[in-house]
Amino acid sequence: MAKKIKKIGVMTSGGDSPGMNAAIRAVVRACAYYDVKCIGYYRGYEGMIDNDFIELSPRSVKNIINKGGTFLKSARSEEFRTQQGRKKAYQNLKKSKVDAMVLIGGDGTFTGGAMFSEEYDIPVVGVPGTIDNDICGTQYTIGYDTALNTVVDAIDKIRDTASSHNRLFFIEVMGRDAGFIALNSGVGAGAEEILIPEEDQKLEKVLESLKRSKRSGKTSSIVVVAEGDKTGENVFELAKAAKEQLPSYNPRVTVLGHLQRGGTPTCFDRVLASRLGVKSVEFLLDGQRDIMVGLENNQVVATPISDIVNSEHDINRELLRISDILSI
Numbered sequence: 349m350a351k352k353i354k355k356i357g358v359m360t361s362g363g364d365s366p367g368m369n370a371a372i373r374a375v376v377r378a379c380a381y382y383d384v385k386c387i388g389y390y391r392g393y394e395g396m397i398d399n400d401f402i403e404l405s406p407r408s409v410k411n412i413i414n415k416g417g418t419f420l421k422s423a424r425s426e427e428f429r430t431q432q433g434r435k436k437a438y439q440n441l442k443k444s445k446v447d448a449m450v451l452i453g454g455d456g457t458f459t460g461g462a463m464f465s466e467e468y469d470i471p472v473v474g475v476p477g478t479i480d481n482d483i484c485g486t487q488y489t490i491g492y493d494t495a496l497n498t499v500v501d502a503i504d505k506i507r508d509t510a511s512s513h514n515r516l517f518f519i520e521v522m523g524r525d526a527g528f529i530a531l532n533s534g535v536g537a538g539a540e541e542i543l544i545p546e547e548d549q550k551l552e553k554v555l556e557s558l559k560r561s562k563r564s565g566k567t568s569s570i571v572v573v574a575e576g577d578k579t580g581e582n583v584f585e586l587a588k589a590a591k592e593q594l595p596s597y598n599p600r601v602t603v604l605g606h607l608q609r610g611g612t613p614t615c616f617d618r619v620l621a622s623r624l625g626v627k628s629v630e631f632l633l634d635g636q637r638d639i640m641v642g643l644e645n646n647q648v649v650a651t652p653i654s655d656i657v658n659s660e661h662d663i664n665r666e667l668l669r670i671s672d673i674l675s676i
Contacts, residue, residue, distance in 0.1 A: 361392030362453040365478055366490075397427055486649075507538075527544020527545055529574065531667055539570045551579055
């Protein structure tokens with residue numbers, strides 16, 4: 349029989365994403381609703397190792413649902429990768445009488461949580477928080493929608509300058525291993541070309557497409573490039589190659605970088621974070637463990653973390669086809 353859970357710990361780990369605060373808020377208030385104590389660890393696994401935590405109540409998470417980032421801070425922990433580091437974290441959890449953990453983060457966060465749970469029999473539930481949307485078991489991750497809107501807004505502004513000066517802009521967005529941000533923001537902003545890690549585009553093909561656009565009467569173009577795209581050595585090399593073959597375009601590069609991680613979360617991300625945060629607590633109280641909560645067909649579902657780790661969330665190939673049609 350599963351041990352009755354009386355106290356739950358919550359933490360955020362890895363890269364921050366808009367909506368993490370809303371998820372923390374949901375976990376804390378769900379705990380209060382079910383008469384379970386809750387503490388929050390600062391800086392993810394580092395906080396567990398350093399025993400750096402705060403007692404959380406419904407009032408301590410007021411006015412954070414609209415805030416980007418995470419008030420519990422976030423970090424990556426090299427020490428937690430060691431057996432000694434995980435042992436120290438367990439001893440601190442035991443000292444504080446924490447019975448289970450809610451882990452808000454991405455693939456690395458869940459990998460660490462699964463290992464920790466297996467070694468020390470601590471129930472964990474993962475909540476997917478990453479702007480990259482690259483986690484299996486959920487259609488959407490917390491922060492993805494906000495990042496998309498941030499990128500589209502930036503591209504819209506850049507297009508004004510591109511049109512005014514007859515320029516070609518290469519805009520690099522986040523996505524080291526996955527092209528979800530690039531593909532969806534590119535379609536949403538009307539980009540002429542979209543380059544992502546999942547699609548092996550040849551430089552010659554990209555340049556030929558831009559030449560075709562020029563011949564069709566376009567005086568400016570936008571190319572959205574995921575940072576992990578392999579078409580060129582990097583986005584600056586792409587722009588250099590374009591300048592050599594398309595000098596009339598006068599190519600420019602904009603790297604959006606960490607701008608995409610910040611900002612006020614959209615309504616969608618706030619609602620998603622609230623739903624997943626509440627269900628993470630309810631799943632734990634129901635005896636479920638070592639799972640990730642996610643959204644599939646607008647329903648909150650649970651997927652074993654072992655099925656999540658190192659699995660790939662497939663890109664929408666139909667959207668790739670549509671982007672080719674619309675770039676004519």
